[in-house]
Amino acid sequence: MNKYLVFLLVIMFGNNVYSSIDEGRKLFTEKRCVTCHVVGRGKFVGPDLWNVSKKYNKSDLIQWINNPEQIYEKYGKKPFNNGYPPMPNMNVSTSESIKIISYLDDISKKVKKGSKVSIKGSVKNYSSTEDAEYEVQLDTVMADKVLDTYKVSTSEGYFLIDNLEGNIAYKIKIFHDGIEYSTDKFYFSPLELNKEVELTVYDSTMNSNHIEIESTHLVVNYDSESDVVVIAEIFNVYNNSNMIFFGSNDSRDSNREIIELSLFNNIEELNFPHRNASSFKISDNSIIDTIPLPPGGRRIVFTYVTKLDLLGTTISKKFLNNIPSLTIIVPEDKVDLKIEGLEYSKKSSEIEELKDQNYVTYSMNEIKIGDKLELSFSNFKSFFTPKILISSISLIVIIMLSIFFIKKRLRTE
Numbered sequence: 001m002n003k004y005l006v007f008l009l010v011i012m013f014g015n016n017v018y019s020s021i022d023e024g025r026k027l028f029t030e031k032r033c034v035t036c037h038v039v040g041r042g043k044f045v046g047p048d049l050w051n052v053s054k055k056y057n058k059s060d061l062i063q064w065i066n067n068p069e070q071i072y073e074k075y076g077k078k079p080f081n082n083g084y085p086p087m088p089n090m091n092v093s094t095s096e097s098i099k100i101i102s103y104l105d106d107i108s109k110k111v112k113k114g115s116k117v118s119i120k121g122s123v124k125n126y127s128s129t130e131d132a133e134y135e136v137q138l139d140t141v142m143a144d145k146v147l148d149t150y151k152v153s154t155s156e157g158y159f160l161i162d163n164l165e166g167n168i169a170y171k172i173k174i175f176h177d178g179i180e181y182s183t184d185k186f187y188f189s190p191l192e193l194n195k196e197v198e199l200t201v202y203d204s205t206m207n208s209n210h211i212e213i214e215s216t217h218l219v220v221n222y223d224s225e226s227d228v229v230v231i232a233e234i235f236n237v238y239n240n241s242n243m244i245f246f247g248s249n250d251s252r253d254s255n256r257e258i259i260e261l262s263l264f265n266n267i268e269e270l271n272f273p274h275r276n277a278s279s280f281k282i283s284d285n286s287i288i289d290t291i292p293l294p295p296g297g298r299r300i301v302f303t304y305v306t307k308l309d310l311l312g313t314t315i316s317k318k319f320l321n322n323i324p325s326l327t328i329i330v331p332e333d334k335v336d337l338k339i340e341g342l343e344y345s346k347k348s349s350e351i352e353e354l355k356d357q358n359y360v361t362y363s364m365n366e367i368k369i370g371d372k373l374e375l376s377f378s379n380f381k382s383f384f385t386p387k388i389l390i391s392s393i394s395l396i397v398i399i400m401l402s403i404f405f406i407k408k409r410l411r412t413e
């Protein structure tokens with residue numbers, strides 16, 4: 001079992017074995033608070049949360065976190081703090097809010113207010129050009145907009161950027177051979193003072209022969225509240241050369257096409273949990289990754305839903321790549337799956353984290369370009385909802401009554 005998949009599943013279904021403060025710390029990142037708030041380092045997208053427990057009573061504070069709309073209604077003021085936009089609802093439960101508050105209380109005692117942060121980095125040169133020094137660009141980013149750019153040079157491949165405020169997102173870039181190498185956007189968590197980053201540069205190639213898909217996983221779940229099947233699709237893409245692949249078509253950024261991946265039809269709410277959607281070209285039946293692929297693997301994850309109606313739902317696709325192995329993981333007690341188009345083998349899931357749930361895996365091998373796959377989901381438990389029961393009973397009554405009257409009429413004629 002792929003360790004990244006297990007990791008993803010643990011995130012999706014994981015059990016909790018941590019203290020509330022530890023859980024609060026994890027939630028502060030997972031629920032994306034860290035993308036808008038700092039603690040003790042000043043204003044960010046939202047206000048500094050240092051000692052925020054002293055500013056509000058407990059029930060207001062919980063509401064701020066799990067239902068800001070209620071705060072706006074209660075105080076008749078939106079936004080509440082001058083100079084800030086409103087805070088969005090982050091889908092946090094009450095018990096999670098309480099854990100976040102215990103974390104905020106704990107670190108409010110521990111942080112040194114106004115402490116500056118630094119970024120230490122190095123550039124590893126795996127290309128055939130001689131070791132050069134690089135100009136390193138630091139972008140400060142707020143809500144996906146670059147606010148400021150700052151440059152330093154490497155010295156023997158190393159660089160240091162210090163005395164930063166730490167109350168914003170950062171991104172580090174260098175250029176090598178016309179290709180931009182960039183870190184993801186990153187944040188400093190409240191107690192973090194120092195971050196180490198490493199950028200690696202390679203020779204570049206336009207030859208796609210070394211790009212392949214190793215495997216694909218479909219993790220299926222059923223959301224009973226909105227009666228939709230939720231699918232996370234994971235492609236493990238691999239570049240087995242020692243060069244960075246930047247597309248075989250054109251080297252201009254927006255035209256790069258690294259790999260095209262097939263999409264199912266009849267899906268909605270396509271999302272990319274780990275990446276900015278703008279780094280993909282999206283069409284009806286495929287997505288194209290546009291970010292150059294360095295040697296080694298890359299995981300592309302996207303999620304989508306398909307709505308169940310009375311008869312279930314069917315999604316299908318035609319593969320655009322050869323794929324050695326495809327695995328579908330389904331909670332069989334919640335949703336039924338019928339597979340057509342490909343041979344499969346079925347067994348109950350071996351994933352440790354899902355042992356107590358009725359997950360089954362379907363495995364398919366050696367998928368070829370042009371192969372078709374059709375997945376039909378249905379849910380017979382939701383079939384017998386009271387509404388449907390009542391309407392089917394009334395239907396039966398109507399049919400019986402009609403038969404009765406028709407017979408009566410026939411007799412009288």
Ligand code: HEC
Nearest residue numbers: 031032033036045046047064079080081084085086087090
């Ligand atoms: C997209 C940005 C964003 C995210 C994500 C976000 N917030 Fe906020 N938050 C804000 C903004 C903006 C305000 C100020 C809104 C206002 O005054 O109406 C705010 C206000 C608050 C306040 C009240 C602060 C005060 O001093 O009045 C608390 C507490 C808070 N957020 C906690 C959280 C927590 C905990 C999370 C994560 C679950 C979170 N926020 C996620 C933007 C965000």
